[in-house]
Amino acid sequence: MDAILLQILNGLDKGSAYALIALGLTLIFGTLGVVNFAHGALFMIGAFCAVTLQRLLNLSFETVDETQKDFLGNPLKVKTPYVEAWFGPETGAAIIDWSVPLAILVAIPIMLLVGYVMERGLIKHFYKRPHADQILVTFGLAIVLQEIVKYFFGANPIQTPPPEALSGSIDLGVMVGFDPNAIIYPIWRLIYFAFATLIIGGIFAFLQFTTFGMVVRAGMADRETVGLLGINIDRRFTIMFGIAAAVAGLAGVMYGPLNPPNYHMGMDFLVLSFVVVVVGGMGSLPGAVLAGFLLGILESFASTTWATTTIPGINQIIIYLVAIIVLLTRPRGLMGRKGVMED
Amino acid sequence: MSKNDVTRRRVLKTGAVAGAGLAMPTVFTAQSASAFTNEPTGSNVILGFNVPQTGPYAEEGNDELLAQQLAVEHLNGEGDGGCLNTFTSKALKGNGILGKKVEFVTGDTQTKSDAARASAKSMIEKDGAVMINGGSSSGVAVAVQGLCQEAGVIFMAGLTHANDTTGKDKKANGFRHFFNAYMSGAALAPVLAAEMGKERRAYHLTADYNWGWTQEESIVASTEALGWETVNTVKTPLASTDFSSYIAPVLNSGADVLVLNHYGGNMVNSLTNAIQFGLLDKVANGKDFKIVVPLYSELMAAGAGENIKGVLGSMNWNWQLQDEGTKAFVKSFGEKYEKPPSNSAQTCYAQVLLYADAVERAGTFNPCGVVEALEDFEFDGLGNGPTWYRGADHQCFKDVLVVRGNENPTNAYDTLEIVEITPRAQVEYDPEHPMFAGGSLGECNPGS
Structure with a gap:
């Protein structure tokens, strides 16, 4: 039982990342009709917002310590971060320690801007082009973005650890009546799941309970009619693109402490996220979230020893297997709407 | 108005000449009088x-x-x-x-x-x-x-x-x-025995491709020769980025050592995940839980950051x-x-x-x-x-090096410390050893 609960937790955690990325993809597809293959790159850029802030906070000045030697036997140059010099060692170290949560504040405006520039500068020119053209140009953009990141940050993964107070793991099992050490789970993974739930809830609330959201939903249902009412729906859709970019970016910022960011991380999630969108149903926001968590949990269970010994290789194909089964039985996906991508 | 001289015949002629030109280096190599491939003739x-x-x-x-x-x-x-x-x-x-x-x-x-x-x-x-x-x-x-x-x-x-x-x-x-992987096992085994004892239960996570398999085989053989028991060997897809679903079963498997037969990004992520799940803080079978990374590199160590502290592995040189x-x-x-x-x-x-x-x-x-x-x-x-x-x-x-993630690095470069320099004699093996059998050097080929 404890092993099953652990895999459900892992699945929810993986599913959080899938759901957040797929939610953004669906928002863009539902509003602008664009298949955005650069969405994984937005996730990666978000993670590198945290890396950049961490590096900025660690900018240091050097002092020579004659008592220590470097690898060549020369006096050691000791680096002291400016924030520690300005705010004192303890406060400065605490600011650096909390760089990932602080990066959320930095990433929101940056990702909104990135999304705005991407949409206005490139993607809007492909609205009326076939989906194949959109896929090619956004995939090309993704490659350009990841190569830019690699140029500046290198190919190695870069650690962005969580704050000391939120690192490590807690004994969840004891809290729900299991034996001690039965269900030990990392704190930051629980935070990631809670964060994803909050963001997803926030997006749904925004679309459901605000006038802006109502207009966007109306535009998704019938763009022309909303336009005829004198509403500038294009501007709102551009804003939604920015919001979708911010969601992907925030997912990336918070993901960094789970697995160290590298320039390729967006591509690692891209294909999986598209499968999530298709399984959930093209254009369906609840479908994207449901499929994200569902596939995350199934993938976790497929990685267990029991599953891999029973069906060798199941851990590598489970998501695609589920996609095939869903599309054969429900061609529009779990919650797909009639008419979407069917013309 | 400019005159366009491009004709089908001219295009074909030009293409034939260009094709022959491009093929020249190979053609000359194949028919030259050199005794061997790419014999340097200039300065x-x-x-x-x-x-x-x-x-x-x-x-x-x-x-x-x-x-x-x-x-x-x-x-x-x-x-x-x-x-x-x-x-x-x-x-x-x-x-x-x-x-x-x-x-x-x-x-x-x-x-x-x-x-x-x-x-x-x-x-x-x-x-x-x-x-x-x-x-x-x-x-x-x-x-x-x-x-x-x-x-x-x-x-x-x-x-x-x-x-x-x-x-x-x-x-x-x-x-x-x-x-090679055999040498890693041969160098690591005595150090593992000295530091962790001869009654250990190991759980292997192995990258699912040729290198991972040979490393797993080598480490399993050398640790079982010590008296260790292998609890499980689990293959992980090379494309994996998150290993949490592979790490979680380790917690209650009865193992007290996790061996990560991973390299590069796989190793950085699997080690990070193992640390997140508190494996190094755990006591199993009455012993402190340990992690071993049989193949280390400095760049991987830098990527793994603080997670590498205290973790044993082997290196070619440092x-x-x-x-x-x-x-x-x-x-x-x-x-x-x-x-x-x-x-x-x-x-x-x-x-x-x-x-x-x-x-x-x-x-x-x-x-x-x-x-x-x-x-x-x-x-x-x-x-x-x-x-x-x-x-x-x-x-x-x-000689092969056994190294450990430095507990107290003084700079960005001493993330690993040398634990032991294993003498060459200890890592030598017979060329016909079963792990290396099945191939032949064949004859030297001078080419040309």
Whole structure:
């Protein structure tokens, strides 16, 4: 039982990342009709917002310590971060320690801007082009973005650890009546799941309970009619693109402490996220979230020893297997709407 | 209005001439009177450095390239000479190779076998490279080694750790300076016994490809010989980025040691995940839980950050060694690039010098002469102490390092500390050992 609960937790955690990325993809597809293959790159850029802030906070000045030697036997140059010099060692170290949560504040405006520039500068020119053209140009953009990141940050993964107070793991099992050490789970993974739930809830609330959201939903249902009412729906859709970019970016910022960011991380999630969108149903926001968590949990269970010994290789194909089964039985996906991508 | 002279006939003619022109290097190679492939006839000789310049191992490839460039400088008599001053063979004079100035071309393996073969082929056929060196993957090494054997040039494999490179896939034209998975197991086992005891239960997570399998086989064999029990061996897809669903079952498996047969990004992520799940804080079977990473590199250690503290593993070489060859190389590399070299850099540097030295001693660039000069060659002064290139399988034997993630690093470069220098004799094995059986060197191929 404890092993099953652990895999459900892992699945929810993986599913959080899938759901957040797929939610953004669906928002863009539902509003602008664009298949955005650069969405994984937005996730990666978000993670590198945290890396950049961490590096900025660690900018240091050097002092020579004659008592220590470097690898060549020369006096050691000791680096002291400016924030520690300005705010004192303890406060400065605490600011650096909390760089990932602080990066959320930095990433929101940056990702909104990135999304705005991407949409206005490139993607809007492909609205009326076939989906194949959109896929090619956004995939090309993704490659350009990841190569830019690699140029500046290198190919190695870069650690962005969580704050000391939120690192490590807690004994969840004891809290729900299991034996001690039965269900030990990392704190930051629980935070990631809670964060994803909050963001997803926030997006749904925004679309459901605000006038802006109502207009966007109306535009998704019938763009022309909303336009005829004198509403500038294009501007709102551009804003939604920015919001979708911010969601992907925030997912990336918070993901960094789970697995160290590298320039390729967006591509690692891209294909999986598209499968999530298709399984959930093209254009369906609840479908994207449901499929994200569902596939995350199934993938976790497929990685267990029991599953891999029973069906060798199941851990590598489970998501695609589920996609095939869903599309054969429900061609529009779990919650797909009639008419979407069917013309 | 300009006149357009383009006609179908003219296009066909131009295409035929251009096609013949492009095919010329291959045609000449195939029909020339040279005794061997790419025999240098001018005042220079071309070496081909085939390293990952893009892809996940680009950092390692970059370090290899820096070291190869440094080796070329030293061969041409530039810089401080580096290991030419400590190498026990005194055939190299700093005047190139056989009096010819050394030049080089580079290729990008992308850590993909097909791309690596294509770039090596291009360097051999178009640029006239007489030797190919570098790489950061066993799959690439085996693929390029096969190509070099067919083409008739020498292959000095870079970072390749799978047993098969000098086991079932060994080739007469190929040599490996790097250590292998068997040696990692042989070096690690006594240290593991001393530090963790002989009654341990190990759980293996293994990257699901050739290198992972051979490393798992080697470590399982060496630890079971100690008396350890193997609780489980789980294969993880190479493309995995999150290992939480593989780590979680370890918690309640009855294991008290986790062995991560992972490299590069896989290792950084699996180790990070294992630390997140508190494995190193856990007590299992009445013992402190331990993690072992059998193959380390400095760049991986940097990627893993603080998670690597206290974790044992093995290495081919480390800049902190105190032998004269290491000190000379670290000084040269450090002063030029302002950082210590990685073990992949040292491997490629040593290989370029060894190739050049073999040519000098053989008195020819003919690959068969070079092979003869390298087989059973014993030397010192390039790092790791006395070293032997065994003729039977073209595997290099030297001391192997057992290292541990430094608990108190003083700078960005001493993330690993040397725990033990395992003597060469302890990691030697019979060429017909079952883990290496099934292949044959075959005959040296001079090509042409």
